[in-house]
Amino acid sequence: MRLSNSAACLSLVAATFAVSAVSAQERVWANDQSIEQISEHVYRWGSDNQFGAYVLTDTAIIVVDGHYCGSGTMEWLKNELTQRHDVPVKYVVLSHDHQDHNCGTGIFADTATAVGHRNIVPHLTFEQRDSMVPEITFDEEMELTVGGVNVHLLYFGPTHSDNLIQVHIPQDRVLIAVDSAKGRNLFPDFRDMDINNQLDVMKILANLPDVDVVLPGHGPVTDQNAFVDHYNYLSAMKTSVLTHMAAGRSLQEIKELVTASQMEAFGDYNGMDRALTDNIVSMWDYLYRYRESNNRITGEEATRCVEDSTQCRTGL
Numbered sequence: 179m180r181l182s183n184s185a186a187c188l189s190l191v192a193a194t195f196a197v198s199a200v201s202a203q204e205r206v207w208a209n210d211q212s213i214e215q216i217s218e219h220v221y222r223w224g225s226d227n228q229f230g231a232y233v234l235t236d237t238a239i240i241v242v243d244g245h246y247c248g249s250g251t252m253e254w255l256k257n258e259l260t261q262r263h264d265v266p267v268k269y270v271v272l273s274h275d276h277q278d279h280n281c282g283t284g285i286f287a288d289t290a291t292a293v294g295h296r297n298i299v300p301h302l303t304f305e306q307r308d309s310m311v312p313e314i315t316f317d318e319e320m321e322l323t324v325g326g327v328n329v330h331l332l333y334f335g336p337t338h339s340d341n342l343i344q345v346h347i348p349q350d351r352v353l354i355a356v357d358s359a360k361g362r363n364l365f366p367d368f369r370d371m372d373i374n375n376q377l378d379v380m381k382i383l384a385n386l387p388d389v390d391v392v393l394p395g396h397g398p399v400t401d402q403n404a405f406v407d408h409y410n411y412l413s414a415m416k417t418s419v420l421t422h423m424a425a426g427r428s429l430q431e432i433k434e435l436v437t438a439s440q441m442e443a444f445g446d447y448n449g450m451d452r453a454l455t456d457n458i459v460s461m462w463d464y465l466y467r468y469r470e471s472n473n474r475i476t477g478e479e480a481t482r483c484v485e486d487s488t489q490c491r492t493g494l
């Protein structure tokens with residue numbers, strides 16, 4: 179009986195592998211490639227719910243970001259830019275190191291120089307991303323002026339990665355806020371996020387002047403309310419997890435309590451079903467490293483400390 183059960187399990191595993199192999203092969207990329215003009219100089223391009231942008235001036239083009247590896251959208255984009263415009267791509271600005279936002283950018287290396295935050299370079303190198311590596315880097319802010327159009331590159335410290343930048347075109351009142359303008363969409367988790375600074379930066383971006391239109395890396399064109407929506411969710415999540423940690427509750431208890439409270443307040447956010455638990459666990463992990471709980475000193479330890487000050491506990 180056991181044998182036949184094991185055999186059944188094995189064949190189920192084999193069948194699962196076969197199904198996933200087929201679905202991986204069947205993934206159809208980029209059947210929705212598009213370019214949309216957003217303002218006088220700014221265009222949005224992409225496919226598969228993943229978007230970059232480009233800034234067109236009289237003398238050159240600035241491309242912002244790459245695309246999913248294997249989507250073919252970078253090859254398509256290069257062809258489109260050649261057909262539509264008679265100026266070269268001079269710069270490729272990389273919003274951050276995550277692979278889905280820089281793969282395939284090397285296709286522009288014949289005419290363009292890559293630009294990014296100083297911290298992006300080691301990530302691209304260590305992870306061996308299929309990406310241009312910026313020759314031009316900056317620490318806090320940088321201005322690219324091409325054909326009379328000013329493009330402001332802004333870094334507000336570590337947020338979603340330690341190298342994410344904002345691309346602002348003030349004269350067009352457009353902000354390209356890749357993976358920052360999350361709105362009512364959950365991250366899968368907070369794996370490389372500085373959550374405290376992310377909260378501060380959401381307030382800065384929500385109030386950045388000269389912005390009418392906000393372009394996120396995924397999802398529809400939006401506005402600065404997207405930062406407020408993300409702030410509200412993240413802030414409530416942090417406060418809730420921190421409060422329960424300070425009360426000495428276990429991670430298991432925290433998962434149950436925070437799931438209930440977040441579902442009640444933010445049940446209409448996208449991804450709650452698949453990402454909420456991982457959001458709670460990675461928030462707990464961040465706060466575990468952020469805080470120090472109170473020492474619980476036993477009576478015996480207190481007595482030892484009074485009798486011999488070298489025996490006093492100063493930490494855990």
Ligand SMILES: [Zn+2]
Pocket residue numbers: 274276338357
């Ligand atoms: Zn990202």
